[in-house]
Amino acid sequence: MNNKEIIASLAKRTGCKASKAQNMMNTLIAAMGDSFLEGDAIQINNLGSFEVKKKLERIITNPSTGQRMLVPPKLVLTFKPIPSLKDKIKKGEKQ
CATH class of the missing domain: 1.10.1220 (Arc Repressor Mutant)
Structure with a gap:
């Protein structure tokens, strides 16, 4: 949609x-x-919650070169659906 x-x-x-x-x-x-x-954070009834979380810095390795790089910290927006909605989606039910 x-x-x-x-x-x-x-x-x-x-x-x-x-x-x-x-x-x-x-x-x-x-x-x-x-x-x-x-x-x-924003919580919406019968849907779920949106929250801004901070991801810490981390070290990653390039698989082709083996070079290690530092990924800086960043803010990410996350969504967590309510359990009943999650179950409906898994079962393929319509509301």
Whole structure:
């Protein structure tokens, strides 16, 4: 499902125009982005949680040359679904 399909589905489910649904979606994404920049986690009921985690620096080895390199630390965005959603996906159930 791409962005246009999500917005069309949101507009259909809420009964509003696509332009208003797109505005709601953009506002939601902007608010989530601001929270992530501040380092806050976001938990959405019946879906899961998004969290910014820090990955530590590590040493990797290039398999072809054997050269060792240092990978600097970085921040990554992670998502952890709720267990019931995870089970539904494994079983292939529709909601």
